[in-house]
Amino acid sequence: MKEATREIQKVEKGNLKSPEQTRPGPVYLPTVDIFEDESAISVLADMPGVKAQDLRIDLRENVLTLSAHVNAPESPSETFALREFESGSFFRQFTLSEVIDQAKIDARLTNGVLRLQLPKLEKAKPRQITVSAS
């Protein structure tokens, strides 16, 4: 499966500038697992604090973009005693070399983990060719 590692390549930061930020706050790269089998590519991304309506998944010209904004859960009356994480935005892009069946994409967000199922188009699936002897 050597070829497989080339299937998905993260867009290098220098190659593709992320869109200019209009919201204040830090931008984080969500940690992801990406795997594929014969029929689909799956992406699992840790995005704590993200609500389904604030998550945007975009696939155009083989570039998959995940972006989300997290609103700070603290109320204004609270003061910090210890701070190890900050709320901000998540942003990450990948290029996919497989042709994806856009109509069958499935995305689920459970407990801050996104599970994205990107089914391959029928014609992109490997086919076993049987040779018949004459």
Add this chain to the structure above:
Amino acid sequence: MLFRRVWPSRPAFDHPLAEFDQLRREMLRMFDSLAGADGTIEPAAGVFPPINVTQDENNFYVRAEVPGIKADDLSISALRNRVSISGKREIPKEQQAVSYHRKERAEGEFNRTVTLPAEVAADRVEARYVDGILTLTLPKAEESKPRQIAVTA
């Protein structure tokens, strides 16, 4: 978010240098937010889960980023001014044979104890787990609440 540092896992508020410790942590945080020319912060290995502690007049709030676990796998205990969060994060095995391109998400057991600036009423602590964030609301113990003192002429 996914903002992990090798900080002492028991931040203390009660030793003489606590203020400096807090300052050091704030500065580390500021340096970290400068990381990456385009403002993105790479996930880094370290203490898990990252915890924020805030307070208002009546409560302490402890928030931890623990995405993708079951509420049943979390165990929380509070005693006096200490609160412990422990649990286990499991990444279920995929059903069919798959080949991985990226495997960045970690699994395993974790255990963290935070010392709060004052004692809490351990019997009234509430815990909620929503969207991968655990929020504990810890009411301050009556005796550790500030008291208004009337001045008599």
